[in-house]
Amino acid sequence: MTSRNIGIMRYNPEQDKKPHTESYQVEADDNTSVLDALQQVQQQDPSLSFRWSCRMAICGSCGVMVNSVPKLGCQTFLRDYPDSLVISPLSNFAVEKDLIVDMEPFLEHLSAIKPWLINSEQSTVPHVQTPQQLARYQQFANCINCGLCYSACPQFGLNPEFRGPAALALAHRYNLDSRDLGKAERMPQLNAKDGVWTCTFVGFCSEVCPKKVDPAAAINQGKVESAKDMILSVFKSSGVR
């Protein structure tokens, strides 16, 4: 264990006009994560607030900026930042207190794309789905809703109405599922002004994703679907079939 310095962005809405960085001493070895460090600081100063739960990179609670890059605190290790290390709240979301941001916009975008299997058939037996059919969407089903991709997305930064990487990837996940019949219901969301076309394919979302969901690929494939869908609807409305 060696002692080292880290910076943490602090903000208390009941006292501070704006966020500021404070510096703290923590004990670290090879296995010390950013989350471990935050917990140490919280023992010194119980007023520090941050979210965490599983401490094993699966619950999606602990997203923060580490030296300005979105990361999961529990899966980021001090060993990889030998020089300076500053922890701040996720960008592009409103800061509520210290490292806690307002996740409601994220949840709204997620709900808006109808992220559930749409298929009204009633049955008491499982669908048949081959490993190949499963493989088509599986990667996009691995999203832990951590929101890192929203912090990485310049478009979401400019326009909070943009559905954003995780929501669009989730829509794509259901659209690709062989058991789902709801694509037609989801397409209007994808085609809309704040849907896939807002994305300018920066690709940073996929780089920061801790679960290799590759939302950028999902959005790109979504654009192809959206283009097809719009051409079809033009044909339909002009009576050509």
Add this chain to the structure above:
Amino acid sequence: MLQLDMDIIVVGGGGAGLRAAIAAAEVSPSIKIALVSKVYPMRSHTVAAEGGAAAVTSDDDSLQSHFYDTVAGSDWLADQNVVEFFVQHAYQELVQLERWGCPWSRKSDGTVQVRRFGGMKTERTWFAADKTGFHILHTLFQTSLKYPAIKRFDEYFVLDLLVVEQQVAGVLAIRYSTGELVQLRAKSVILATGGAGRVFHYNTNSGIVTGDGMALALRHGVALRDMEFVQYHPTGLPGSGILITEACRGEGGILLNKDGYRYLQDYGLGPETPLGEPRNKYMELGPRDRLSQAFWQQQKLGLTGDYQGHAVVYLDLRHLGEKHLNERLPLICELAKDYVNVDPAKTPIPIRPAVHYTMGGIMTNVDCETSINGLFAIGECASVGLHGANRLGSNSLTELLVFGKVAGEKAAGTALQKNGISHHAFATQIAEQEAALAALHGHNSDDSLVAVRTGMTLAMEQGCGIYRDEEGMQRCLEQLHELNTRYTQLKVVDHGKVYNSALLQHLELGFGLDVAMTICSSALARTESRGAHQRTDDGMGTRNDGEFLQHTVAVRQVDGSVGIHWQPVSVTSLPPGQRLYGDANTSNTAEDKS
């Protein structure tokens, strides 16, 4: 104070709570359901479950066989009427999840694939890669979004139940983001708050698993049952306790001591199975309690290794090969690399037992009803009578679904029939809570929340660990009393309203202490060894069905101490037999009769 009238309140957004909320919403779209959770539902601990969910699936399996495995696994302390109900409804619930989109792993013909799991005789565990809990939770959460009847209260912390004359009337909660007190009133309340693993020092559980719901119920006179049974998982990572799933052993992983010897064969689990040919109920696929106990024995013999000051044994997966590992156990490869810096394809993973699951909980009947009218409990916070003295891996995810549905439907039925309670009835209770909260703020001189909490987790680890004795537990109980006294003098040093995590941690510690006390008191009362409860005192080393084929029922006394009563176990068809594994099991006749 914000006051809201609902029909049903579900406390907990894990697998159990979400399943219940959906079941209630399906009863009637006009029912008003509040889903209250201290974290966003998809952060709930269910997300961390890796291995799978059990149900009789293949043609060569049978309900009797699942029943037998569960009852024998429970060391005959499961209520057999409950186990019967459970095994009958398990399959349909997993199919229901499939119909809601859960990405279960498949065989090449497109049917659902099942895998081996410790303590189960037959392959019957459904899985979704090694992220089963994650996929179950997200499938349920996303499905819940389509029911307008379900109104979510995310990041609301429940600190008390509202009860009037043995009739539940709602809950009192703190809105984490603003610090406001909120009064939620309803005719039925379902507790689905998860387990209490965090009262122990080494555990596999998320930080939020602090026993809140158990303590909420206990404080209102509801009994906690079988609390002495706490399951250690044999394979946690040293230090953090992060779980390395049992599926590793199902796939063929083996356990070695520091000399590279497969020590399990010395503890009634042999003979040694050939490498790459795991056999159910043999060696590494024996039940968890036996495996954790074998670790303790090896440690005593000086045969465990060392990882940064922690005693460990080794989980060897090298023979499975990199490709197979990445395909079947991707999460485990990631975890091992991140948290102990080991590539499982090249090096065995250091592991040690860690507290994993609380078998006991809020006492309910098979309909999930508690002794308070309109109050239900489900999931890990409950004791419906399924797990007895030892839970079998992959039974509990299925339990969340089977009993979540039961509770949701019952609660809806109750809510539709009942009239609300006049809220004047609990005005005093609320005033008292408000005053107590206000009095919490202040400064501590030389004590701290962390000191008291660490005191509790260490006391439990030492006094109520894998092996227990009278002296150790008495000491633990005294320590808990002292810690409780210190706790009542502690103040919350953060006086803010917005996201005051110091306040929530303070309340969680209070819940944890209550739960720890019932675990220790129940363990002291059971002067035999059974399942996860193993005593080293003279004459208590074996199971004693003559006296103890009974549940402990812990209730809070007027003076705050815990009183223990006994309740007979329901035995319908399988009289107590021996729990045998390895070759010893082949001569077991009780099994043939079941």
